[in-house]
Amino acid sequence: MSNKPVYILAIESSCDDTSAAVICNDRILSNTVANQEIHAEYGGVVPELASRAHQQNIVPVVQQAIQKANIDKKDLNAIAFTRGPGLMGSLLVGTSFAKSLAQSLNIPLLDINHMQGHVLAHFIEEENSKKPPFPFICLTISGGHTQIVKVENYFEMKVLGETIDDAVGEAYDKSAKILDLPYPGGPLIDKYAQTGNPKAYKFTKPRVGAMDFSFSGLKTAFLYFIQKEEKTNPNFIKENLHDICASLQHTIVTILMDKLKNAVKETGIKHIAIAGGVSANSEVRKRIQEAENKYGWTTYIPKFEYTTDNAGMIAIAGYYKYLDNNFSQVAITANARLKVNDTN
Template sequence: MAEQNIYILGIESSCDDTAAAVIHNGKMLSNVIANQKIHESYGGVVPELASRAHQQNIVPVVDQALNRAKISKNDLNAIAFTRGPGLMGSLLVGTSFAKSLAYGLDIPLIEVNHMQAHILAHYIEEENYSKPPFPFLAMTISGGHTQIVEVDHYFEMTVIGETIDDAVGEAFDKSGKILGLGYPAGPEIDKRAKLGNPKAFKFTKPKVDGLNFSFSGLKTAILYFVQKETKINPDFIKENINDICASIQYTIIRILIDKLKLASKQTGIKHIAIGGGVSANSGIRQALKDGEQKFGWTTYVPKFEFTTDNAAMIAIVGYLKFLEGDFSAQDTTASARLKI
């Protein structure tokens, strides 16, 4: 593989981060992300503002990615981009830019499924990182998705469990909003959970058949619990914030791990990989590591920079597709609800 000397530019614009990366023969040369701080004051991503910010950011971000990789655009062999799923306005910016650049340079265009990319981020060449062997189970957990996927090969994936309502990232963010924490609340809950008692307050786990998830009932239970306690003691949140965060996080992690245990038992697969923004959570990482001892799993946890939305994961999928000659036509269009 390495003898071919292949440079892939990856472009990611599915939500509120504008990202570009260069992969050379599977190894990352650059991974640039422009975050959009503007959404924090709204407590969530505003689609119209996101797409406008992508338009401003995309040229400088791509330019920086090429500069950091120490190559020119003429060295590129293909352009990979996120076709979906995501916010339509945001996806359109990345898709249009990628199509134009590929057309102008007369090189192949490669469309990438964002959710597949979270899983295949594990195949970026990294020193001292062993890649999951096929078949393995991947749990993709983010603000918009919660899925368990059976992965038989790079592009042979089957979703065997998913959320029937809210994603796990939403459960963290909405719980944080109830507690008066900023957006996104996940990292703040994680930080406070380390200081609290995870068994201080008990929240009931939703009963969902099979390998599917549900988080809306938990979110409602947390809301009612906080309302009830603050009626009795107006300072309840302030006085118990760390314990509340620890209890919420503990419950969410138990839901995820219980479903993974069931998936592993049903499939007989003991190689477990995680991906997506919520996989940056220290409690989830620790629970997976514990699973190695308790259940005989081998677990694969990506570097922090490959957990949130980034373009290196798009570029590595582009590289794998390039090797297979799997290119896209210029008339390809963005798709907000693309399935694995």
């Protein structure tokens, strides 16, 4: 490879956020995100509304990313985009736009696995950032995914365990709904948990495989617990919200940590990274950092802006694909059910 800088524009449109980023080699020059407020009134993401909003947002978001990066689109060496997994309608908007732009500029196309993007966010060059060495373990936790992944190299990843039902972010949001908190409720549970007693209430942990997760049973048990308490005290949630949130969060994070401990025991790998939207959770971050002293792990925590869905993580994955000359055919299509270890 020559020493010339490589500029890549990345587009992320897997769910309800439209994002575009420009990377120069492994440094992010811009990372713009347009959030879709419309879903809050429905208590969750509405796929049809999401794809429509992407169509409205994608042109201004891409323009803003290029302007903020202070480059001209003629400087771009390639276009990276999220191929999947995600909502099909949303993915199609990003895929179609990326293909059209790459063809109009006559530059290569790079299709990116969204899940691999979350993991590779750790390799974005930042001041004082430490990058995990291969192989490492990555706990990927978000509204749609909960997985423990063994990362062999940039694009070779093996799922050691995953959720058999709900993702952890989904469990947070559905529990928040039970508490009558607005969507998205996960960050609110985290906020109220800060001043609550994590041992106030005890919730059972599901019994599944050593590195697998299950959150639907916990969610159901939580619903029954709230209903039972409200029968005797209609103001139960209002009077005990902070303790309820702290106890629920403590249970969820303990489940995550227990599974990680099992993964370390199984593999002998003590380099542990976290990724995905729920890795922004304060309790997850605290417990992961504590594990350094407690279990002798070396832990890697991404910057907040690279945890939720964003094009910065797609850009860094695109950069490594570009170095590998691993370009996409124009005929490539979006794949809503792409797995983290899918290479095609």
